[in-house]
Amino acid sequence: MISKSDNNDGADAVIPRDDGIDYYEAYQRELDKNRLYEQELAFLRVELEKFKNEAAKAYLLSKERHKDSALMSAQALKTINDLHTKIRELNGAKKNLREAYKDTINRLAVASEYKDNETGNHILRMSRYSVYLAKLYGQTPEQVEEMEFTSPMHDVGKIGIKDNILFKNGKLTDAEFNEMKKHTTIGAAILNNPKSPIIECARQIALFHHEKWNGRGYPHGIKGENIPINARIVAICDTFDALTSKRPYKMPYPIDVSCDIIGKGRGEDFDPDLVDLFLKNIEGFVKIKDSIDEDGEDEETVRENFTWSERDKEAGKT
Ligand SMILES: [Fe+2]
Ligand SMILES: [Fe+2]
DSSP, X not given: OEEEEEOTTSOEXXXXXXXXXXHHHHHHHHHHHHHHHXXXXXXXXXXXXXXXXXXXXXXXXXXXXXXXXXXXHHHHHHHHHHHHHHHHHHHHHHHHHHHHHHHHHHHHHHHHHTTSTTHHHHHHHHHHHHHHHHHHHTOOHHHHHHHHHHGGGTTGGGGGSOHHHHTOSSOOOHHHHHHHHHHHHHHHHHTOSOSSHHHHHHHHHHHHTTOOTTSOOSSSOOOGGGSOHHHHHHHHHHHHHHHHSOBXXXXXXXXXXXXXXXXXXXXXXXXXXXXXXXXXTHHHHHHHHHHHOTTSOOHHHHHHHOOOOHHHHHHTOO
């Protein structure tokens, strides 16, 4: 066999071989293979370059997107924080406003009882009795809190009643009683157009606390559950406090006499369910009374001095 090879002067030279292999052919095949590899490599280089460009574009795009989403996350976080701050501020303002309402109500209640000999304690007892009965009735903590501040306001309208009627010892004439009744509508007028639920509650109590379960009360003669529950609660507490306290027209009545009067008013003057709750828990009410009237007369002395008032005698309650 023969094969070609380069000699020193550049001409192909035939190099004889005796191993039976055509080295020239093999060389040519290798060259062809190399050329193919080169072509494939060039193609791959182009593809790689394309891929590199695509990858770079994708990277830039995702970087932009990431930047956007990072920006959005930061904005969302800031908005959430701002909202939290606003909510905190609003809650603070709401609390302050509620405190301001409560403060105003308290001052009005003091003003309404200012002429009375026994100013502060009636307000305090009314508040504590009403809260206690409201809790026994199952009112929510918010409703109970409203009762605490609005129950002492029930007689705010007495500001508009003349002293000679307000402090009269004996029985009121019909004309005087009609004047006295106006303290409900005067109270409602003072609290008219309420801007908050707590003032609305106070308005209802001032207007309806002399309504009776059987519809024979005043000023509107509404009956049963048409009378707002807060006014029904106050009606019992106010009666209990009036009965067990000294008033211009009466001595304090003993607890059992007072309970008897309230019991007789069950389903007539008062909500029967509230009367049941009241009488069942009378010890709690007496405890409240004793804790406020520390210097008050003991039950023994009250019993010894007890006489029916002229008003109750004439009303046939004895
Ligand atoms: Fe009243
Ligand atoms: Fe009262």
